[in-house]
Amino acid sequence: MNIPSTIWTLLIGILLTLTSFWFGQNHGLLPTAASDEAFLVDGLFNTMMTVSVGIFLIVEGVLIFSAIKYRRRKGDDTDAEPIHGNVPLEILWTAIPAIIVFGISVYSFDVYNEIGGFGHHAVEESIISRPQATSIPGAAIAATLDSASDVRNIDQLPEKQDAPGMGIVAPSLGATPENEGKQPDLVVKVTGLQYAFLFNYPDSGVFSGELHLPIGKEVLLDMAANDVIHAFWVPEFRLKQDLIPGRQTQLRFTPRVAGDYKLICAELCGPYHGAMNATVVVETLEDFNGWVKEQQVASIETFNQAVAVNPQQKSADEFLAPYTSEMGISSEMLHQIHK
Template sequence: MKIPSSIWTLLIGILLTLVSLWYGQNHGLLPTAASDEASLVDGLFNTMMIVSTGIFLLVEGILIYSAIRYRRRAGDNADGPPVHGNVPLEILWTAIPAVIVIGISVYSFDVYNEMGGFNPHAVHEAPMTPQAMRMPGAAIAATLSDTPPSTGSDRNQERADEAMQDPATAAVRNADQIPQLREAPGTGLVSPTIGPTPDKEGKPPAFVVNVTGLQYAWIFTYPETGVTSGELHVPIGREVQLNMTANDVIHAFWVPEFRLKQDVIPGRQSEIRFTPSKEGDYALICAELCGPYHGAMRTQVVVQKPQELEQWIQEQLVASTEELKQAVAMNPTDLSPNEFLTPYTSQMGIHSEMLHQLHK
């Protein structure tokens, strides 16, 4: 008995769907998820893998079938029949990708919103004057220059001033050499921000760290403690806020296990919030080409219990006090600044390249 082509099409469709669903959930391409936000990104990635696997198997299956079924037979030297196209088929294979792309776009925006990336209340727009509004291209011109487009408050500068109130942060940032650019919402540039998730809107973060990027290292300062470190230590299960900027060129904060990446820009105050969900040590990688030694700009993010984190902070304070006493007892007149500081900074994970940049 010959099975109708419609039945074959249905069976093949069911098989493709099952294979795509299985592989989309079991591809093993992502590292361990170590933050609450990771599940949102993983869901989006798995959805795209399901769709991509189905399309790949369908297209490649049709190509292989056609190459075998319609291959040239021995002794067949005749021309193939002229084919002028199939309008319904062309509409179908145009409409289906369009629907898929729109669906993934909507899903992506929802994930970005759930992670706290879309937060219109976090941007303080300053109204432009009536004269400026009547000028063609005034908003864009204001974006491309350092001239303030209005006399309103500058959220970027406010965040910079707030971070610089911490002495440890002020000691490592070149705020006097890199002017803070005014926020230009709408058509202009804004400081990259991933704020609180909707369920934490309006609540202060449990743990705040100021992050400074420079060629080719990360420096982490913990406000109100005086601790400066070359590693990032954060508590598990508590929302962390990182206030980030760069001293020289554009860097990018990226921890694959957190599924988060944020640009760190000179003259801009980037912000990112996340909640670590799994203890361990994770690699922090600069994901923006920042110079010839870009590949070496790596360090560790240590996620630990709150009590262990507090103990680590106390150890850093004690170590700093002891090193200061030793430094006072020594005579550094015959040593260069780098040579004198190397024994102390090496324990903090700060290398000579970082000292050279700070000295400059």
């Protein structure tokens, strides 16, 4: 039975379409989707994968078919038939990719807007710039303190405001459209430095090397870098944001799936860049509150131990005197610098 070429073309087109849709939705290339925003990004990625697989199968299929059917036969030394081109076909294979690229671009802009990329997502000035108390557990940060009260008031994070007069605007991913105008449930200040991430919870005074987040609560990360550009990237959240020295960058999202995830620095920041990572713990609200209380208790104990070790509470000049004398710095010089 001689099947018309149009029927063969239709059957092959249906097979390629079904194969593309199946692989685009079942590729298994992405890790767990652990945030609300991850599902939006996954939808875009799956669409791009579906289109890519379809185009790949069509192009490679035509190439393989042509290489087999129109190959030079043994003993055939004649010239091939001259071809002068096909204008309608050239217009078709130019228009179709252009339409695909335009469609994916529109879809990408829509997803970016849905995760807060284009909204008016400025956070209240009081949240960003107010001095926050920080707890200093262990030896995470070394500082010379003139009095015990400094432990509660010192601002350890180098956040700075944008400089609009210089054309500098920090990149941000703000609130999704449904959360526009609402304050986030949790604010965390993130500092990147070679080669670690530090997290400050200003509302509770907790300072930690791990990022703990409650499930289903919208989180605002207010981020800055101490030295060079770093990047906050958790693959399961499908979100990435740079930490830039001298500029505030923000990331706003809602974690959805409990678990321990790896925070990776995605910017080459030095020779030990590969070791710069941290743990992100997404847990229930009850477990999160319990962790906060544990950190507060541990902070108080550490502070009391520090006061017990140094009951006289030396001034900065007294504390630095043994070291400055070794360096040849006089007390007068130190006093001038202090002033």
